[in-house]
Amino acid sequence: MATDGVMTGDQDDLITRLLSLLLKGDKPIAFVTGSGISVGAVEGVGGIVDAMRKMLDTPRSCDRFDQKVIGPSDGERYQQAARFLEYNVGQDALNSAIRAAVLRAYTGKSPTRNSLYRRNDPHELAAAEEQFDQWNLTRATEALGRLLRFVPAERRGPVITTNFDPLLEIAVRKAGAEANFQYFDLDGRLIRGDHRNNIDIAHVHGYWRRGDTLHTVAQLEKERSQLRGSLRESLRDHTVVVIGYSGWDDAFSRSLRDRVQEQEMTGIDLIWCSYAKLTEADFASGLFKELNSAPRTYFYDGIDANEMLPALLDEYLQVAPQPDLDGWLQVTPAFLEKEARRKHDAGQVVGFFDGAEPDWRTALDVRVPRLSLVGALTGRVHRCLNGGLAKRIVAAVAPMGEGKSIALRQATVDLVRARDDITVYWRKPGAALDLNALLAVPHRPGHHILLVSDDGALVVDDLQRLIVACEAHGRTDIHVLLTAQEREWRDRGATGRLRGSLETVPSLGLTEKDGQDLVTAWEEADALGELAGTPEDERADRLVQLAAASYGRRDSALVGAMLQLRYGPMLREHVGAMLQRLEAYSPVGNGTLRECFLMIALLHTAYDPEKDQAAPLSQRVLAQAMGLQPAVAVEWEVTNPLGMEAAVSGYGRELWVRHRSIADAALDISQKQDPGELPALAQRLTTAAVEIHKQTGDFDKDLHAAAYLSLGLVGPNERRFPLESVTAAEAAVAASPWRLSFRTAQIIALRRADRIDDARRFAERTGRELSSMTDGEPEVNFFTAWGTVTGLAGEYASNILLCGIALPSSVQQEDVNVSLLSMGVGLTELHSQSSDAVFLDALRGVVGLMSERQLNRRNLSHLQRHRGYLARFRATELEGADAWAAVQAAVDALTPTADPSLAPVLARAGRSILPLKELR
Incomplete structure (x- = not known):
């Protein structure tokens, strides 16, 4: 619109213009702000004049202040007050007045506004700024902070402000961004930050808690050549929006005017927002007259920053494209x-x-x-x-x-x-x-x-x-x-x-309606399978009941129920067909997709009784085993195709077979088709895990599960994978020969494969090499495993002695339990053969020591057998010190006639069998 011959725009014009620039402009937008965006949160000019007056100590000084600070405008009173304070009290008092005015926007309780002002600790003041929820912000400041945060970096220039307060930085932090903060109390160069996502904010008249603040005519008009030069470079090819700034004729304003007038060289467009309505008189002289004659300069009047900036932000957010989140x-x-x-x-x-x-x-x-x-x-x-x-x-x-x-x-x-x-x-x-x-x-x-x-x-x-x-x-x-x-x-x-x-x-789990909906969907897809043989009105009930029966157990109840009902005895054929399809896929690393699936199935089938769960195969172990680089290739080459085949699901970097029944069927098919396939895969898996451990030094659960695959494949009550278990154990020892825990796992795997003599010979060899082991594995597990093997081989004296050696190094309750109960087997057999009372008394001690302990089902079964043997001889249990003394007597009696294979370990052992801690 025209105002007395001067062209200006209104708020609607301004919002439309800025919105266009923010969305599709080819120049970044820089903002120049003044007190107009922060008044209301911090003191305005009048309030700061009053704060300056409070810096005076005597009534006479206050009277002189009142005589000299007379206006007529607020701006002139501010200049007069600042000059009076500078010349009568000094720059420090002037800085103090500004600090007090700024702190009126701080609402924190700890530290309080008064304590912050009184102590004037730079670190404490800086920390208070970080508490962005403890400051009052004007609507204009908060909206500008959010706008700067959300505008793409390529359309955002610096913010230059004459304000001393930190409210714009606080608004930016509150919006979730960081400010690249600068201030100048003398001359200085405006430097753009290296991080393009941070918002550049420069305080050209100083900062409330650092250096001096500039107020007087002399201070503001002092030539600032570095600032002039850096403005040219920082604002080159920018649209500069001046808002909330009255435009005092100071060095900064003159620098800005000069840059605008150099438009052909700098490419600056200027948008000046005036709170007051502009008249022809405003352009008759001074800064506005010079700017009005500059190219690409536009004036908008009647602009209240507290209304315009929130309105601009709202409109921008309605139409701005939503940014993507990586991943x-x-x-x-x-x-x-x-x-x-x-x-x-x-x-x-x-x-x-x-x-x-x-x-x-x-x-x-x-x-x-x-x-x-x-x-x-x-x-x-x-x-x-x-x-x-x-x-x-x-x-x-x-x-x-x-x-x-x-x-x-x-x-x-x-x-x-x-x-x-x-x-x-x-x-x-x-x-x-x-x-x-x-x-x-x-x-x-x-x-x-x-x-x-x-x-x-x-x-x-x-x-x-x-x-x-x-x-x-x-x-x-x-x-x-x-x-x-x-x-x-x-x-x-x-x-x-x-x-x-x-x-x-x-x-x-499934509701009745869920069950009916699923069965109906199967019927419509001609996928009822074996369930078609069930009466129609019973199908949904069977599904719900079967899923409920296994809900929350170690494998998927719903998937298992669906497979069992729809395939029943035909599941093996279904899995066999899937294995055939896997062979047709492209090679994966140095193997096949079928091999990848069988490796995952091996881990899924392996069982950790202590954690009551199966183990997943991690992507990094599979990648190492298959020679895939990098490990993320597993996602595309293995997880995705096996997911489409309904074979495998991924959980983070873990890979699981969709259901235990699928894994079991696949492994059974592999054993019958090629007895050597699974042992070879078990060897590769275990070797891969150990190699990663040697490279990284860690032993996270995914490495542990694969490195000790042998123990999971042949559990205490399962004998399905003896060859695979032994092969995996041998692979771990081959990859890391001096790790005692791998040696112990191989003894256990051989024993569970009914290779007792091989297990005993390997244990004896390890006993001779015990001092060379490097992993710090508690020896109690090794001695217990060796002792169990000797007992199964009929070497009952060695069984008792090895369990006796294990006891002093036992620090866990379960270690003591296993050693004593295993020793009980040998004591029973030796007493049965010799009727020597020393062995019966030792067994009385074992039973007495175990009677008051909490035992798992397996250990309790052993204890009951030992009690039954004592009952045959009407022998009572021994307790406490008497029990330990009886067990010690049996060990002492057997030591002189020990088998020569025990000599290396007996020489290292002490005489007492008492555990380091008597665990009860």
Whole structure:
């Protein structure tokens, strides 16, 4: 519009112009700000004049101040007050007055405003700035801080301010960004920061807690040649927006004017925002007259920064494209429509029912039923987004393979289609959460961000940090939807760590309706299989009951129930056909996809009785075994194709067979087709784990499971894989010959393979080489394993002596239990052969020592046999010191006639059998 012959724009014009520049302009936008954006949070000119007056100590000084500080305008009174203070009290008092004025915006309780001002500790003042939630900000400052945070770096120039206060830096931090802070109290160069995501803010009149602040005409008009030169370079080819700045005729304003007038050389466009309405008189002389004649200079009047900047921010956030998060997929209606158009035939639907990992096409396919968990998840999320549930995180937690993954995808589809007020990000496998990038996603009024993650236990640390960051930055718009495996969720202490922000959705298996929906879907897909032989009205009940019977056990109840009902005795043929298809895939590293699957099956079948769970194969061990570089290639070459084959599922960097029954069938087929295949694979797996350990020095659980594969393959009650177990144990010893724990594992593997003589000879060899072992493994396990072997070989005296050697180094209750109970076997046999009372008394001691201890089922069975033997002779149990003395007497009696093979270890052992700690 024209104002007395001068062209100006209004607020609507300005917002439209700036919005266009921010979205599609070819020049970065730099801001020049003054007190107009911070007045209201910190003192205005009038308030600072009063603060200056309070720096005076005597009534006479105050009277003189009042006589000289007379205006007529607030700006002139400010200049007069600053000059009076500088010449009557000094620059330090002037700095102190500014510090007091700025601290009026600080609301913190510890330290308090008064203590900060009084102590004037630079470190304490800097720390107070970091508490960005403890400062009052004007609407203009807060909006500008957020705008700077969300505008792409390529369209964001520096901010130059004449303010002394830190409010703009605080606003930037509150928005989730960092400020590249500079100040000048004399001359100086404006330097742009190296990190392009940080916001450059330069205080050209000084800073409230460092150096001197500039106020007087003499200070402000002093020539600043370095600043003049650096402004030319820093603002070259920028659009400069001046807002909340009155434009005093000082050195900085003159420098800015000169740069604008050099437009042909600097390429600067200038947008000047005036709070007051501009008249022709304003352009008659001074700075405005000179700027009005400069090219590409535009004036807007009636601009209240506290109204315009929030309005600009709101409009920008409504139309600005949402930034991507690295490793996270933005799920939009357009994305879902594109996925829905992709081919997903009936065979792929049946593949999902067989256990294939779901993808977006599966979630979008109406032939795949939505189980009750889907509605439960979407319902809780709707309540959170609508404000009816004061939680940030909605989680479904259940055992592996219970339909969580497909439910999560289906719930995400339903939420995206139902709401236009959410931006949804789906976590890709292995992705972490970059909090800085997330906080850079703008908070739009009435809009929400929903982060969705399967395998949620893997991101508990990120979620804990997210809760803190959201509270610190005032972000109430960020929510999380996830599913998690129950055991991993519990092991990471997720419920306690996320307490207060977590809403857990119960997942207790199939409902009756779920069962009916699944059976109906199988029928429509002609995939009932063996279940077709069950009466129609009993099919759903069978599925629900079978799934419930194994819910929460070590393997997937739902997947197992589906396979058992649909394939029954035909599962072996189904798995055999899958193994044949795997042979047709391209080679993987130095092997085949079939070999990769069988390695995963070996680990899945191996069982850790102490943890009551099977073990997954990690990507890094598989990559080492197959010669894949880098290890992430496993995701594309192994995990994805095996997932499509309904053979394997991934959990982070772990690989599991979809169900134990699939692994068992595959391993059984391999043993019958080629008896040498699995031993060779077991050898490669174990060697790979040991080699990684030697390279890295760590022994994380994935390396431990593969390195000690032999112990898992042949458990105490299982004899399916004797050759594979021994081969794996031999591979570990070959790769690391002087690790005692590997030697002990080989003794156990040989024993469980019924190769007692081989186990005894290997134990004797290890006994001779015991001083060369390097791993620090407690010798008690070795002596116990050796003692067990000698007992099975009928060498009962050696059994008793080796268990006696093991006892002094026992520090765990279970070690003592095993040694004493194993010794009891030898004592029983020797007494039976000789009727020597020393052995019966020792057995009385063993039983007495074990009677008051808590025993597992296996140890309790041994104890009952020993008690039964004593009962035959009506012998009573011994207790305490008498019991230990009786056991010691038997060992002492046998030592002089010990087998020569025990000489090396007997020479190292002490006389007493008493454990280092008597554990009761």
